[in-house]
Amino acid sequence: MHVRSFPKRRFMALAVDWLALLYVSYGVYYLINHWYRELVTVRPSYQVPFPLYAWVAAFVGSFLLAVLWENVGISLGFRAFGLRVRSKDAQHVSLGRRIRRFGLDLVSLCGLFAVSALAAAPIVGLATLFLGVRHGSGISLFPGTMLWPISGWLSTLGHFAAAAAILAAAGGVAYIAARAMLRNVWMVSRDRDNLVDRIAKTSVFRAADLEDLQHPKWYRTSSGWMTILLIGMSLYVGWLMTRISIAALIQRAGVTGYIWKELLRPDLSHLVAAEPVLQTSLLGALLETVFMALMATVAGVVFAFPLSFLGARNIMATGPIGWTIYTIMRGFFNIVRSVETLIWGIIFGVWVGFGPFAGMLALTVHTIAALGKLYSEQVESIDPGPLEAIAATGARRWQVVLYGVIPQIIPSYLAFTLYRWDINVRMSTVIGLVGAGGIGRMLFYYKNDGRWGEMGTAVLLIVAVVWLMDYTSARVREKIT
Amino acid sequence: MDKPQLQIEHLTKVYERGEVRALNDVSFEVNRGEFLILIGLSGSGKSTFLRCVNRLIEPTSGKVYLNGIDVTGARSAELRRIRRQIGMVFQQFNLVRRSSVLTNVLAGRLGYVPRWRTLLGRFPHEDIKKAEACLDRVGLREKMYTRADQLSGGQQQRVGIARALMQDPELLFADEPVSALDPATSNSILQYLEQMNKSDGVTVICALHFLSLARRYGTRIIALKDGEIVFEGLPNEIDEARFKEIYGEDAEEVEIR
Amino acid sequence: MANKEYYADFIKPKPRWLASWDTVKPRSLAFLTDAGFAALLLLVATYFFTRVITGGEGSFLVMPWWALLVIVVEVPVVWQSFGISLGMRALGLRLIVVDPQDRPRRTVIVPRFLRVLAWHISIPLLIGIIWPLVSRDARSLHGRLSHTQLVGVSPEQVKKTAWYRTSSGLATVLLCVVILAAGVSITKINLKTLFTEASNSTLVWRGLFSPEWSEFAEGLELLMVTIFMAFMATLFAVIVAAPLSFFAARNLFRGKLGRVVYTFLRVATSVIRSIEPIVWAIIFVVIVTPRRAAFAGVLALFLHSIADLTKLYSERLESIDPGPVEAITATGGSKSQVIQYGIVPQILTPYLSFTLYRWDINVRMATIIGALGGGGIGQMLIQYTRLWDWERAGMLILLIIATVWIMDYVSGRLRAHLE
Structure with a gap:
C-alpha cells in the first residue's frame, strides 16, 4: 500500500506549473503592449495601463489554472518531477473524479489561505505597529484609517505592549492551526496522503514506482505543447525585446565595414610612445x-x-x-x-x-x-x-x-x-x-x-x-x- | 602489580542521529604491558571504543582513567597531554599523503615541541634524529624524503607506527591496523606492534577482525558485540561455541598466517 | 585507425636528432627559464626605478637593447656553470664533472670556468647549437670540451636544502620582491586614501542600503530585457557551436583538411574568447546603432558564447569513450550513424550542462554589458551612477545581485541533477 506522499516534489511541481503559467501571462502582457505600440502610434516607451485587478487576476488565475492542470492532466511540473495522480490502488482515475479532486483542492486551498493569513497576522500587525510608532501616525491597517491613535512615546509603550501581547497570543493560535492545516490538509505531510487525497480516494505516485506508465509522444501530451509554447513565446518575445534585426545588421554592415578593416589594420604609433592625451603608451x-x-x-x-x-x-x-x-x-x-x-x-x-x-x-x-x-x-x-x-x-x-x-x-x-x-x-x-x-x-x-x-x-x-x-x-x- | 594503567568504567556512547548505542556500559581494566585485543564484527563498537578513550569522539557517559587521571573530565590542555601519551595506528593509515614521510613522522612530536617551532616547521635536531631512528626501526630510513602516497600500504602503515613511536607512548591504540593489508604484510605489522609491546613495554590495545591473529599476538582478548562485552579472557579460551556467540551463527573461522 | 599510428612508432626508429632532442629539451628549457628570469628581473627593475626616479616620464629602457640581450644570455650561462640555477631546479638538472681518467679531483672549479669559456666559443659559432642534435650521446660541445655535463636527477636523489641557502631560492624571493614593489608603484597603491577617503563612498553605501523602491518596476522590466539578451545569445550560440564543435575535435576529423579546419577553429575561438564580451559590445553598438543597444549585447554575448561553447564542447568530444564508436563502426554503420548512435548519446548531458x-x-x-553599449539593466545602472543617483542605482544593483544569485543557484542545481 502506498503511504508516502512527496511533499517537496509536489511543492516544486506546483511552483514550476505556476511559474510557467505566470510566464505565459507575462508574455501575453508584453505582446499586448508591443502590438498596441505597433498599431497605434504612441511614443516607444508607452505602456498599456492595465488596471490592478488584471494583475491580480493574472496572478491568482495562473495559480488556479496550475492546480486545475495538475488535477485534470499531467502537468509540466508533474512530468518534470516524475509524479502522477492515481487512485489508491494505482489505477487510472476518471475525469469526473479528477474534477472533483480539483474542487476539493480549491476548498482546501481557501482554508489554507485563510489560516495562513491569520498566521501572518502577528507579523503584519507588528509591522504596522512599528511603522505607526515610527511615523507617529498611530496604528492603521489601511492607509487613512486610524484604528488606535498614538501620541508620545510613553503611552505608546503601554499600547505597544498590550497590542503585542494580544497579537502574539492570536498569532500563536493561528500558527498552530496553520501547522495542523498544512500537515493534514495540504501536501506537507510526508508519510500519509493529505486530506484532499484521502477524501478523493486518490494518491500521488512517483512515476518510477508505477508499472503501467505510458510514454506518449510529446505532441500527445499537454506538457509537450506547453513546452513548445514556452520556447516559442520566449523566442518571439526575446526577439522583439532585444530588438534583433538581421536587416539592420546587414544594412549597417555596409556603412560600418570600415571599422572591421581598421580594427584589423592595427595602428602601432602609440605602442611604445606615450599617447599625448592619456600620457601613457x-x-x-x-x-x-x-x-x-x-x-x-x-x-x-x-x-x-x-x-x-x-x-x-x-x-x-x-x-x-x-x-x-x-x-x-x-x-x-x-x-x-x-x-x-x-x-x-x-x-x-x-x-x-x-x-x-x-x-x-x-x-x-x-x-x-x-x-x-x-x-x-x-x-x-x-x-x-x-x-x-x-x-x-x-x-x-x-x-x-x-x-x-x-x-x-x-x-x-x-x-x-x-x-x-x-x-x-x-x-x-x-x-x-x-x-x-x-x-x-x-x-x-x-x-x-x-x-x-x-x-x-x-x-x-x-x-x-x-x-x-x-x-x-x-x-x-x-x-x- | 600496582594499580591498573587504564580503567574504563561504564563507558557508553549513543549517537544522536539514529539513536544507535555504539557502546553500552563497557567496563574493564588494562594493566601495564598487556597486549589486549578487541575483537568483534564491524560495527560492534571497537573503533568507537578506542576513540572514546582518547576522546576523538566524546563519550556520552562513563569514566576513563589513565594512570589514575580522569581522561573524561580533562580540559583541553590536559587532554592533549594525555593524548600524546597514547600512540594511535589507524586502519586507513591516515598519513598526510602529500607530505614527506619525515614530516608525517615528525607530526608525532607535535604535542612535545614548542609551539613557535611547529609554526615554522623547524623541529629540533634531536627530534629529526629520533625520527630517523624510528624510521630505521620500521625499516624505512631510506624513504625519509619520499612522499607518503608513493609508498605501498604496508609501508604506509609502518610510517604510521613510526609516527606513534615518536610520541614515546606508554599506551598504543591500533584500530584494525591490518584490515587494509594482505595477510603477509599483516603479520609483519603486528610483529612491529609486538616488538613495541615486548621491548619498550608499551601497552597495546588492538582492534582486530581475525581471531587467528588475535590468538597469536594477544595476551588477553575482549570481544564486543553490539557495543557490549560478550567475552573477556585468554586467547585459548575462545572455542567454537564462544566464536559463534561473538560472530553469529553463520560465521566460519578463517585462518590467517 | 589509432592502432596503426601506435604501431608505426615501433616500426620506424626515431631519427637521431629527434632522439637527441629528448635530452636536449630539458636543458634548453632550463636555459630559457633562466634567461626569462633574468629578462623579467631586468625589465621590471629598470621600469620600476626609472618610474620612481623620473616620475614616470620617458622611456623606461635605460640601457641599449644589445646590453640587455647580453645580460639575459650571460646570466643562465654563468649561473648554470657555477651554481644550481632556477631552471636547473625546475627541470631537475645538475651539473656533474665527467672525468675521462676517473681520477679523484679536489676542486671542480676549473671545469666550470672551462665550461663558460667553451660555451662562448662554441655557441656563437653556431656549431655548439647543432652539435648536441647530431652527436651520438647528445652531449653539448662545451660540455664535452670542459668534461662537464648537465644530467637529470630523480627527485629522491636531490639533497634537501632550505630555500634560503640556495641561489635559486634567493633569486625567486628577489624576483617576487621586485615584482611586488613594481606592482605597488604601477597600480599606485595608496592605502592611506583607502581609509581617509572612505567618507567619499558613504553616499554609495547609503544608496545601496536604502534603495529607491519606486525604481523596482522599471528595474524588473530592464531585467527581463537582460535575461532575454542572455537567453537569445545562448540559444543561437548553441545552434552554431554544437555542429562546429565536431569540426574542432581532434579525434573525429582526421586527414589534412580536418587538421586545417581544426587549427583554424581552435585559433579563432581562442582569439574571440580572449576579448571580453563587453569589448565586443562596444564594437557592435557602433555597428547596429545605440537604438538597438540590446541587439548589440546579444551579438556580443552570441559571439563570445560560440567561441566558449565550441571550446568546451569539443574538449568534451575529445574525451569521449571510443568503445561505442568502435562498436558501431564494427556493425557497419555509416559516419552519420556513428555520430548519431555512438557519440551523441555520450555528449548530450554534458552539452546540456x-x-x-x-x-x-x-x-x-548581460547585467553589466549595458554599462558601455549593450542594453538592459547595465545601461540604466551606469546612467544613474553618472547622475550620482545612488538610491536608484542601489535598487538596480540589488536586482542584479538577486538575479545572479537565483541563476547561479538554479543552474547549479540543474547541473547537479544532470550529472
Missing part, C-alpha cells in the same frame, strides 16, 4: 593592466587563505559559534561574488578616485570572495583521516590545520590561484572601461575618438596577453594537480 |  597601459591583476590576486590570496578556513564546514561546524562564523563567511562570499567586478570598480572609483588602484581594489574584493569560496570547498573535501591521526598525537587545533589540512590543499590552492589570476587579467582589461586605469581606459578612449586602428592594437594586445596567460596557467595547473 | 553553465555566465555578463 599602450604597452605601459598593458603593463598596468597585468600588474593590476597580479596585485589583486596577491592581495586576494592573502585575505582568502585564512578566511577560507573560517568558511569550511568541516573545520568550523563544531559548535554554535563555529556555525555562525561559517554561515556568515559563506554568505559574505556569495554576496560579494554576485556583485560584478565592474560595479565594485565604480564603487571604489568613487572611494579612492578612479585609477589603477580602484581597479585593483575591485578585483581584490571579487577575488577574495571567489577564491574564498573555491578554497573553502577544497578544505571541505579533504581526507579527514590524517586530521584524526594528528589530533590523536595531542596536537592543538591550529597544529592539526597546519600539519593535516594545509599539505593536502596546497596544490589545489595553487591551481585555483593561477586560474583566478587568469580571470583577473581578463577582468582587468575591461575594468578600465569604467575609469579604472589600464588598457581598458585606452580602448574606450580610442573608441570614443573613432580611432579604430589604435583600438585594434589595444584589442590585439589584450588577445595576446590573455591568450598567453590562459595557456601558461592551463599548462602549469596541469602540472601541479 | 555546459549550456546551462554558459547561460548562467551570460546572464551575469
Whole structure:
C-alpha cells in the first residue's frame, strides 16, 4: 500500500506549473503592449495601463489554472518531477473524479489561505505597529484609517505592549492551526496522503514506482505543447525585446565595414610612445593592466587563505559559534561574488578616485570572495583521516590545520590561484572601461575618438596577453594537480 | 602489580542521529604491558571504543582513567597531554599523503615541541634524529624524503607506527591496523606492534577482525558485540561455541598466517 | 585507425636528432627559464626605478637593447656553470664533472670556468647549437670540451636544502620582491586614501542600503530585457557551436583538411574568447546603432558564447569513450550513424550542462554589458551612477545581485541533477 506522499516534489511541481503559467501571462502582457505600440502610434516607451485587478487576476488565475492542470492532466511540473495522480490502488482515475479532486483542492486551498493569513497576522500587525510608532501616525491597517491613535512615546509603550501581547497570543493560535492545516490538509505531510487525497480516494505516485506508465509522444501530451509554447513565446518575445534585426545588421554592415578593416589594420604609433592625451603608451597601459591583476590576486590570496578556513564546514561546524562564523563567511562570499567586478570598480572609483588602484581594489574584493569560496570547498573535501591521526598525537587545533589540512590543499590552492589570476587579467582589461586605469581606459578612449586602428592594437594586445596567460596557467595547473 | 594503567568504567556512547548505542556500559581494566585485543564484527563498537578513550569522539557517559587521571573530565590542555601519551595506528593509515614521510613522522612530536617551532616547521635536531631512528626501526630510513602516497600500504602503515613511536607512548591504540593489508604484510605489522609491546613495554590495545591473529599476538582478548562485552579472557579460551556467540551463527573461522 | 599510428612508432626508429632532442629539451628549457628570469628581473627593475626616479616620464629602457640581450644570455650561462640555477631546479638538472681518467679531483672549479669559456666559443659559432642534435650521446660541445655535463636527477636523489641557502631560492624571493614593489608603484597603491577617503563612498553605501523602491518596476522590466539578451545569445550560440564543435575535435576529423579546419577553429575561438564580451559590445553598438543597444549585447554575448561553447564542447568530444564508436563502426554503420548512435548519446548531458553553465555566465555578463553599449539593466545602472543617483542605482544593483544569485543557484542545481 502506498503511504508516502512527496511533499517537496509536489511543492516544486506546483511552483514550476505556476511559474510557467505566470510566464505565459507575462508574455501575453508584453505582446499586448508591443502590438498596441505597433498599431497605434504612441511614443516607444508607452505602456498599456492595465488596471490592478488584471494583475491580480493574472496572478491568482495562473495559480488556479496550475492546480486545475495538475488535477485534470499531467502537468509540466508533474512530468518534470516524475509524479502522477492515481487512485489508491494505482489505477487510472476518471475525469469526473479528477474534477472533483480539483474542487476539493480549491476548498482546501481557501482554508489554507485563510489560516495562513491569520498566521501572518502577528507579523503584519507588528509591522504596522512599528511603522505607526515610527511615523507617529498611530496604528492603521489601511492607509487613512486610524484604528488606535498614538501620541508620545510613553503611552505608546503601554499600547505597544498590550497590542503585542494580544497579537502574539492570536498569532500563536493561528500558527498552530496553520501547522495542523498544512500537515493534514495540504501536501506537507510526508508519510500519509493529505486530506484532499484521502477524501478523493486518490494518491500521488512517483512515476518510477508505477508499472503501467505510458510514454506518449510529446505532441500527445499537454506538457509537450506547453513546452513548445514556452520556447516559442520566449523566442518571439526575446526577439522583439532585444530588438534583433538581421536587416539592420546587414544594412549597417555596409556603412560600418570600415571599422572591421581598421580594427584589423592595427595602428602601432602609440605602442611604445606615450599617447599625448592619456600620457601613457599602450604597452605601459598593458603593463598596468597585468600588474593590476597580479596585485589583486596577491592581495586576494592573502585575505582568502585564512578566511577560507573560517568558511569550511568541516573545520568550523563544531559548535554554535563555529556555525555562525561559517554561515556568515559563506554568505559574505556569495554576496560579494554576485556583485560584478565592474560595479565594485565604480564603487571604489568613487572611494579612492578612479585609477589603477580602484581597479585593483575591485578585483581584490571579487577575488577574495571567489577564491574564498573555491578554497573553502577544497578544505571541505579533504581526507579527514590524517586530521584524526594528528589530533590523536595531542596536537592543538591550529597544529592539526597546519600539519593535516594545509599539505593536502596546497596544490589545489595553487591551481585555483593561477586560474583566478587568469580571470583577473581578463577582468582587468575591461575594468578600465569604467575609469579604472589600464588598457581598458585606452580602448574606450580610442573608441570614443573613432580611432579604430589604435583600438585594434589595444584589442590585439589584450588577445595576446590573455591568450598567453590562459595557456601558461592551463599548462602549469596541469602540472601541479 | 600496582594499580591498573587504564580503567574504563561504564563507558557508553549513543549517537544522536539514529539513536544507535555504539557502546553500552563497557567496563574493564588494562594493566601495564598487556597486549589486549578487541575483537568483534564491524560495527560492534571497537573503533568507537578506542576513540572514546582518547576522546576523538566524546563519550556520552562513563569514566576513563589513565594512570589514575580522569581522561573524561580533562580540559583541553590536559587532554592533549594525555593524548600524546597514547600512540594511535589507524586502519586507513591516515598519513598526510602529500607530505614527506619525515614530516608525517615528525607530526608525532607535535604535542612535545614548542609551539613557535611547529609554526615554522623547524623541529629540533634531536627530534629529526629520533625520527630517523624510528624510521630505521620500521625499516624505512631510506624513504625519509619520499612522499607518503608513493609508498605501498604496508609501508604506509609502518610510517604510521613510526609516527606513534615518536610520541614515546606508554599506551598504543591500533584500530584494525591490518584490515587494509594482505595477510603477509599483516603479520609483519603486528610483529612491529609486538616488538613495541615486548621491548619498550608499551601497552597495546588492538582492534582486530581475525581471531587467528588475535590468538597469536594477544595476551588477553575482549570481544564486543553490539557495543557490549560478550567475552573477556585468554586467547585459548575462545572455542567454537564462544566464536559463534561473538560472530553469529553463520560465521566460519578463517585462518590467517 | 589509432592502432596503426601506435604501431608505426615501433616500426620506424626515431631519427637521431629527434632522439637527441629528448635530452636536449630539458636543458634548453632550463636555459630559457633562466634567461626569462633574468629578462623579467631586468625589465621590471629598470621600469620600476626609472618610474620612481623620473616620475614616470620617458622611456623606461635605460640601457641599449644589445646590453640587455647580453645580460639575459650571460646570466643562465654563468649561473648554470657555477651554481644550481632556477631552471636547473625546475627541470631537475645538475651539473656533474665527467672525468675521462676517473681520477679523484679536489676542486671542480676549473671545469666550470672551462665550461663558460667553451660555451662562448662554441655557441656563437653556431656549431655548439647543432652539435648536441647530431652527436651520438647528445652531449653539448662545451660540455664535452670542459668534461662537464648537465644530467637529470630523480627527485629522491636531490639533497634537501632550505630555500634560503640556495641561489635559486634567493633569486625567486628577489624576483617576487621586485615584482611586488613594481606592482605597488604601477597600480599606485595608496592605502592611506583607502581609509581617509572612505567618507567619499558613504553616499554609495547609503544608496545601496536604502534603495529607491519606486525604481523596482522599471528595474524588473530592464531585467527581463537582460535575461532575454542572455537567453537569445545562448540559444543561437548553441545552434552554431554544437555542429562546429565536431569540426574542432581532434579525434573525429582526421586527414589534412580536418587538421586545417581544426587549427583554424581552435585559433579563432581562442582569439574571440580572449576579448571580453563587453569589448565586443562596444564594437557592435557602433555597428547596429545605440537604438538597438540590446541587439548589440546579444551579438556580443552570441559571439563570445560560440567561441566558449565550441571550446568546451569539443574538449568534451575529445574525451569521449571510443568503445561505442568502435562498436558501431564494427556493425557497419555509416559516419552519420556513428555520430548519431555512438557519440551523441555520450555528449548530450554534458552539452546540456555546459549550456546551462554558459547561460548562467551570460546572464551575469548581460547585467553589466549595458554599462558601455549593450542594453538592459547595465545601461540604466551606469546612467544613474553618472547622475550620482545612488538610491536608484542601489535598487538596480540589488536586482542584479538577486538575479545572479537565483541563476547561479538554479543552474547549479540543474547541473547537479544532470550529472
